[in-house]
Amino acid sequence: MIRRTFFFIFLTIFTLSLSAQYRQLNRLLQDLNATLQWNPTMGMGFIDLQGGRVIFKLGAPWLLIDYYYLVKTPGVIRKDGAILFPERSIVSIEKYFKAKAERGRLPRVAAILIDPGHGGRDPGAIGFHIINGKKKKIQEKDVALKVALKLNAMLEKEFSDKKIFLTRKDDTYVKLEERTKLANDVSIEDNEAIIFVSIHANASFNKNAKGFEVWYLPPEYRRNLINPDSLEDENKEIAPILNVLLEEEYTIESITLAREIISGFDREIGNITENRGIKEECWFVVRNARMPSVLVELGFITNREEGLRLEQDEYLQKLSRGIYTGIRNFVRSFESTKGFTE
Ligand SMILES: [Zn+2]
Structure with a gap:
């Protein structure tokens, strides 16, 4: 009892x-x-x-x-x-x-990676146009590099507190794996983010095709953001869940960044060429960058009018400013809306 x-x-x-x-x-x-x-x-x-x-x-x-x-x-x-x-x-x-x-560590964008597509032995898209009776060759790698360098200068001036990287600074060949490795190797604190912007120009068999567009990764695509080997044994089983959560976070941010760049372009050249909008795609560079990332298509090298514009410094300046404004607005809203409000 x-x-x-x-x-x-x-x-x-x-x-x-x-x-x-x-x-x-x-x-x-x-x-x-x-x-x-x-x-x-x-x-x-x-x-x-x-x-x-x-x-x-x-x-x-x-x-x-x-x-x-x-x-x-x-x-x-x-x-x-x-x-x-x-x-x-x-x-x-x-x-x-x-x-x-x-x-007092507020969420911030610590680094911006600018990736001019192609380079060296890889010219990317090529457009041939006859100008004043002479055959003129326009190459994607050159257009992408010029815009990237201008963008780099604008970002460095605006964001002295951030690291601004270029995956190439001249006409050299850089493997895709090296570009994403460079991006993924940037060390950041837990309150910091990196954004990745790859710059390209389009080509089409349809010589009339023209305009700018921005691509991001589709939400249903499964990336391996977290490597199960990096987790302790008892946590290994949650790696897929963490991956889905992180992926959603990055997808939302990538779409926001894509929208900002599109409206930046629209402001600069919306009256000159076509706004082809935001699209989803599994580009290699974008897919492997474990961060909010987009791929920008500046215009069609194969369109005579646009191809020639892509040779003009003034037009390239406008394109660079469009991307710059998009990134700047993204950074501002990222750092304010994700920050503490009290
Ligand atoms: Zn390309």
Whole structure:
């Protein structure tokens, strides 16, 4: 009998301490002044607070903070219709955001990579046009490089605090793998992002085709952003989930960047040539760059009128300014809307 009483006392204490280890999600949101997006199909929640995000999955042994910081957790559970958050994990979240605020490290774009397409023995698209009775050859690699160099100068002037890289500075051949490796090797802090802009010119059998367009990666394309080998053993199984989440983040940012560049072009040359809009494609360079990335097509080298324009310094200046304005607006909104608001 005494034994049984002890057992019940023990059970009561155990149950009480168990419930004390959890906080109701609704209360947690109030406490942290946070908002929730809930995905019932995946059993996943996205908690937005202080310009950052905490992602959890019911029953999963991890939490992901700011798409970067992985925290072990006893698991977020559902009990009697309520979602319960482990106190232990709340401590981790609070610690993270306190440290982040103290460091004053706001999300920022740390580096911009400009990638002039082709080069050296790879001329890219070529257009032949007769000008004043003479045959004139226009090559994509030259147009891309000229625009990239102008863009580089504009960005360096505007953003002295950022690293601006070119994947090539002259007429040399750079392998595609080397370009993306260069991009992926740039070291950044956890609050920083890199953007990647590849510059090309178009060609078509249809000599009338003209205009500018910007490509980004389609959302359904599966990239390997996180290598499972880089994760600890017990976390390996979550690599695919992390990949999907990161990919969504990069896709949204890539589309935003593409939109900004298109409207930059539209302002500069919208009255001169066609706006062909934003498109999706799995270009190699874009696909392997683990960051928001777009591919810009300046115009059609094979169109006589446009081909000749792509030879004029003044026109190339306008194109460069279009891309520059797009990048600048992207950076501004990235650094302000993702930053702390208080
Ligand atoms: Zn190209």
